[in-house]
Amino acid sequence: MSAISKHWDQLTAGVECSTLAHPGKTCHDHILFQLRTTVWGNMQFFIPVSILRLFLLVYSRKSISWQTLRQTLFEFGCMVLNGWAVSNSWSVCFCAFYHGFQRVINNYSVSLAALPGTLLIFWMPHYVQMSHSRGIFNVFVECWLKSREHPLIQWARESRTIGTGAFMLISALIGFFAQRTKAVEFWFFAPLKKTNNDQHNNPCYHRSTCQNYILDGMKTCFTFGMILELARKLISSAPKIRQNPATFFRLFARIRYKFVAFLTLYNGLFRLVTCFLARHRRKVSDYDSTIAGLISGLAYSLSPNFNVFGLAVTAMIQNIWNFISEKYARLDGIKWFNRLSFSSIVWVILANYNMYSRAYYPYAMSKYALKFTDVCSNSQSRTASECLAKLFLVTN
Ligand SMILES: [Zn+2]
Ligand SMILES: [Zn+2]
Incomplete structure (x- = not known):
C-alpha cells in the first residue's frame, strides 16, 4: 500500500476531494453532516474511557466525591471536544486543500489536514495531554513495528523469545531509571525509595512484611488488569450492549485472562526479587530494581502483545527523560524543553502520523486504533482509506 504514496501524482490526476472523502455528497453537505455526527461518535468512544478513569480515581483515592465526579466529567467534555476538533479539522482541511490547490496533494491533504485540530491539545488539562500522548505513542509503536517490511524485523516480531x-531489557531499563528519579511515572511496578521517616528495621523499604507487600502488589495489579480488560471490551462492544444488555455478561468470557495473569505475575515477581535481594545482603542496592525488572520481564511470555510492549517503550522513554531532566535541570536547553508541553508535541506529531497510517497502512494498525479513528471520525477515515484503496486497485 505504501506504493500509493510513491505514485500519488499519477494516481490522483483528475481526482476530486469528493472521490476520496465524500463520494456522492457536496463538500458543504458532507462537512455539515460530519460536524453534527462526530459529537456523538466521540461521546460514544470517550464514555467508557471516562468510566475507567472514574473507577481508577475512586480506587486510588479510596473514596468517591463530587470533586472526583466533576473532574471526570470535565475531562470527558475536553476529550470529546478534542476528538471532535481533530476529526473535523481533517474533513474541512481536506476539502479546503483540494479547492485551494485544485488537486489532492499527498501529504498536505492526507497527513496534515488534521493539524489545526490537533493543536487544541495545548489547551487541554494535563491528564488529557498525558493520556492522549501515551495512547497515540502506543499506536505509533505498534503500527511502525507491523508496517516494517525488513525480513529481520518481520522475524523478530513473530518470535515470542525475541519479544520476551x-x-x-526494556523492563530492566525502566527499573534502572525509575530507581534514580524523583518523578514517578505510571508503570506496573514502582521501585521503593528510601524516605527520611523510614525508621523500621526492615532491610527493604516497605513497612509491612515482605509477604504482605508482595501480595498487595499482586492484588492491585490483578484488580487493575480486570478493570482495564473490562473497559477495553466495553469500548468495543458498547453498541451491541445497548441493543441487547444481556451481552454485557458475555464480556467476562472474552476477557484476556492471560494478560491479567501477566500483570499480576509481573508485579509479584518484581517485588519478590527486590525483597529477596535486599534481605539477602541486608540492604537495598542501586541495581536491585534493574535485576528485578529484568527477571520479572519473563512474565511477558505469558501474554506477548504489542499494546503492553508499546506501553513499556513509553514508560522507558519517560523514565529516561525524567532522569536526564533531573540530572541536568540547570541547563537552559532542558529548562526550555520542560516549559514546552512535551506530551502535547508528541500527540500533535503522532496524531497526524496516525491519519497517514489510517490511509496507507490500515493493515498494520491495531484493531483498537482503527476503531477509535473510525468511531471518532464517524467513519470518515474508513471511507477515505477505502476510496484510496479502490483508486489504487482500479488504476493498477
Ligand atoms: Zn470536498
Ligand atoms: Zn521486602
Missing part, C-alpha cells in the same frame, strides 16, 4: 527478551 526485548521486553525484559
Whole structure:
C-alpha cells in the first residue's frame, strides 16, 4: 500500500476531494453532516474511557466525591471536544486543500489536514495531554513495528523469545531509571525509595512484611488488569450492549485472562526479587530494581502483545527523560524543553502520523486504533482509506 504514496501524482490526476472523502455528497453537505455526527461518535468512544478513569480515581483515592465526579466529567467534555476538533479539522482541511490547490496533494491533504485540530491539545488539562500522548505513542509503536517490511524485523516480531527478551531489557531499563528519579511515572511496578521517616528495621523499604507487600502488589495489579480488560471490551462492544444488555455478561468470557495473569505475575515477581535481594545482603542496592525488572520481564511470555510492549517503550522513554531532566535541570536547553508541553508535541506529531497510517497502512494498525479513528471520525477515515484503496486497485 505504501506504493500509493510513491505514485500519488499519477494516481490522483483528475481526482476530486469528493472521490476520496465524500463520494456522492457536496463538500458543504458532507462537512455539515460530519460536524453534527462526530459529537456523538466521540461521546460514544470517550464514555467508557471516562468510566475507567472514574473507577481508577475512586480506587486510588479510596473514596468517591463530587470533586472526583466533576473532574471526570470535565475531562470527558475536553476529550470529546478534542476528538471532535481533530476529526473535523481533517474533513474541512481536506476539502479546503483540494479547492485551494485544485488537486489532492499527498501529504498536505492526507497527513496534515488534521493539524489545526490537533493543536487544541495545548489547551487541554494535563491528564488529557498525558493520556492522549501515551495512547497515540502506543499506536505509533505498534503500527511502525507491523508496517516494517525488513525480513529481520518481520522475524523478530513473530518470535515470542525475541519479544520476551526485548521486553525484559526494556523492563530492566525502566527499573534502572525509575530507581534514580524523583518523578514517578505510571508503570506496573514502582521501585521503593528510601524516605527520611523510614525508621523500621526492615532491610527493604516497605513497612509491612515482605509477604504482605508482595501480595498487595499482586492484588492491585490483578484488580487493575480486570478493570482495564473490562473497559477495553466495553469500548468495543458498547453498541451491541445497548441493543441487547444481556451481552454485557458475555464480556467476562472474552476477557484476556492471560494478560491479567501477566500483570499480576509481573508485579509479584518484581517485588519478590527486590525483597529477596535486599534481605539477602541486608540492604537495598542501586541495581536491585534493574535485576528485578529484568527477571520479572519473563512474565511477558505469558501474554506477548504489542499494546503492553508499546506501553513499556513509553514508560522507558519517560523514565529516561525524567532522569536526564533531573540530572541536568540547570541547563537552559532542558529548562526550555520542560516549559514546552512535551506530551502535547508528541500527540500533535503522532496524531497526524496516525491519519497517514489510517490511509496507507490500515493493515498494520491495531484493531483498537482503527476503531477509535473510525468511531471518532464517524467513519470518515474508513471511507477515505477505502476510496484510496479502490483508486489504487482500479488504476493498477
Ligand atoms: Zn470536498
Ligand atoms: Zn521486602
